[in-house]
Amino acid sequence: MMNYQxxxxxxxxxxxxRTWPDKHIEKAPIWCSVDLRDGNQALVTPMKIEEKVEMFQTLVDLGFKEIEVGFPSASQIEYDFLRLLIEEHLIPDDVTVQVLTQCREHLIRRTFEALKGLDKAIVHIYNSTSILQRDVVFNKSKEEIKKIATDGCQLVKDLCGEFDGKVILEYSPESFTGTEMDYAVEVCDAVMDVWGATPDNKVIINLPATVEMDTPNVYADQIEYVGRHFKDRNRMILSIHxxxxxxxxxxxxxxALLAGADRVEGTLFGNGERTGNVDIVTVAMNMFVQGVDPKLDFSHINDVKHVYEKCTKMEVGPRQPYAGQLVFTAFSGSHQDAINKGIHKYRERGSKYWEVPYLPIDPADVNRQYEPIVRINSxxxxxxxxxxxxxxFGYHLPKxxxxxxxxxxxxxxEAEGEVSPERIFDTFNKDYIENEQPLKFVSQKLIDISEDSSNDFEREAIIKLNDHGNIRIxxxxxxxxIDAAKDAFNRNGYPYMHLLDYSEHALTSGSSSKAAAYVCLRAKGTSITEWGVGVHANITTATIKAMISAMNRIYKRLDDSK
Structure with a gap:
């Protein structure tokens, strides 16, 4: 037994x-990507400079306006990467880069060296405030831990006087979820006091679930609680990580967004330490499918996936929401049937809203294809x-x-495993359309005899076919x-056929100038019924070919029963 005790x-x-259970997410938060810092430090093989640049440009293209680019005081490659972004003018005017540093003097000073030449930046300082880390890592009192935070804040404020651009302060009480809430509020308020935060000079207070310690509702309660208890909620941007x-x-x-968070830090596809950071792709797309503009563009999600996998050497799982290889795939027959019917209803109704069973999103909205949605197996x-x-393939098979x-x-x-769409169509083509033994259509002529008073019919059908290798008319x-064609077969020595079902339609895929006809026949005196399919630009020809197809299948059934 596992020792849960x-x-x-x-x-x-x-x-x-608590008020958050009654709320809805109505707008996108401020998004901050930490792929290049939190995500990168969790990689077995950290990104090279050129990979960092490609990732940065991808994040910009997606619409991120705040991007944490690294820990420049702790790593030379991250320092060099930030300098490259600045000196090569790779940071768009509407994007603010963010840098992380511990509340330690030499690291903060080194961080400001890396920022030279920027007109604006977010300087993100942090120190751990949790009960456990105060006890086993730092062995410090609450006052001593708070002083680390306020001293770090004061140094950043002092160094701003030597910096030509604008600095936005971000402070994180690391391991917030393991901290007493009143103490977390006390430390954050102290930092904002030192900074001189006002509604016009806000501080980003970032409250990280550095380790998930409880159910999501508890995190929401924590966010709502501290949001109520800060001295002045208006002098801060409440961020979560x-x-x-x-x-x-x-x-x-x-x-947490329902509970009042304004900003979210996370990564693409949830890359990060241990089990990862929050997946911003999923959070943003969840908003999208609820009719909320996420302010991030994942309309070409496969391209984003490609860059991510190339730069991180990590793979997006096949069941990863929205981007996984199999997320728009149905194997179950009941699911496939529901999808089929749902797609038809959606098209017929011309509905403003997407409502298809088992597909919460139209795959086309993320530039995925419809073809892979249904895969056929046993x-x-x-x-x-x-x-x-x-x-x-455009064939509307009768039910x-x-x-x-x-x-x-x-x-x-059952014999081969999964069957591809191409294999399905090849089977359909062989069994129905190209089924030309022992009878093969050659030509047909339909004559209007409605004005001939000597007979009781309106049409005469003259059919030329190859019958067991011989041409017959x-x-x-x-x-x-259809009556005339059926009569031609029934009065000329062929097994008498009852016409049980018939339908036709123009082909919607492939050659739109052709029509498909479906015919179900039963051989007189037997219970044998078979479907046949004919395709031709002339609907009468298509119907006659369908009759011949069904007759050939009946012949085979009769031969097999002997």
């Missing part, structure tokens, strides 16, 4: 009048096969025919093309 719950706060130790980083972020049903034939063809595909999948009569 060695663990204890961290003491949480009481907030019975969630990690994902419990696997709930996204949920914690969303609830678990798939008729809906999935019908969806592939319709969406990819009664879908099960007939799906059973053929299922036999293939047969004639039939009826009140329409």
């Amino acid at each position: 060695k663990y204890k719950r961290f003491e949480t706060i009481s907030l019975p009048d 969630p990690h994902n130790d419990r696997g709930t980083g996204v949920a914690a972020t969303e609830l 678990q798939s049903g008729k809906g999935g096969v019908a969806y592939v034939m319709d969406t990819i 009664a025919m879908q099960a007939d063809f799906a059973s053929d595909v299922q036999k293939i999948s 047969i004639e039939g009569y009826g009140n329409g093309p």
